[in-house]
Amino acid sequence: MEQEDLEWALKQYNDNNKIMAASAEVEYEGYCRLTRVEEIMTFARKMGYKKLGIAYCIGLVNEARIFARILRANGFEVYSVICKVAGIAKSSIGIPKECEKIGAAMCNPILQARLLNQAHTELNVVIGLCVGHDSLFYKYSNAYTTTLVTKDRVTGHNPAAALYTANSYYRKKLMPEGEQSK
Numbered sequence: 001m002e003q004e005d006l007e008w009a010l011k012q013y014n015d016n017n018k019i020m021a022a023s024a025e026v027e028y029e030g031y032c033r034l035t036r037v038e039e040i041m042t043f044a045r046k047m048g049y050k051k052l053g054i055a056y057c058i059g060l061v062n063e064a065r066i067f068a069r070i071l072r073a074n075g076f077e078v079y080s081v082i083c084k085v086a087g088i089a090k091s092s093i094g095i096p097k098e099c100e101k102i103g104a105a106m107c108n109p110i111l112q113a114r115l116l117n118q119a120h121t122e123l124n125v126v127i128g129l130c131v132g133h134d135s136l137f138y139k140y141s142n143a144y145t146t147t148l149v150t151k152d153r154v155t156g157h158n159p160a161a162a163l164y165t166a167n168s169y170y171r172k173k174l175m176p177e178g179e180q181s182k
Helices: 003-012 017-030 036-047 056-072 099-101 109-118 133-142 162-165
Strands: 052-055 077-082 123-127 144-149
Touching: 017 036, 017 052, 036 056, 036 123, 036 144, 052 056, 052 109, 056 144, 056 162, 077 109, 077 123, 077 133, 109 133
Parallel strands: 052 077, 052 123, 123 144
Antiparallel strands: none
């Protein structure tokens, strides 16, 4: 690392001091005590955010509803957009037709971001968007975005489980054949 890279990064925190301070306070005040849901609400309050957006996967609709209910009960104004918004066929944008075998409607993270931008949300929360779709949502969201649930259909949306078991149960699944014994 070059010294100028460190200096550049430290200079950027001048414009981002409020979010860094709020994040540090949430970590300190809730360390090993607050759930991620509670941390998100505490962070939003410290930042003065009242309008929160939820971009969620259709497979986690129940979780998104529960989260929205919790946020509303705690005084937040909530806007949510499901991944399949507009119901556009995957093939309409050049996605191979065989990808429609698991569902014809494409996920639409760019429209999710646009609709939440139009609602002027101050903080967006991702619940289970697909790999890549989450990246597009982050790219097009005008508001800061955090993740509540990371999709992993195999581990019950707990992707760290694959890492915890990478040297045992998941070794053959995750490591190339020659690397499995290392």
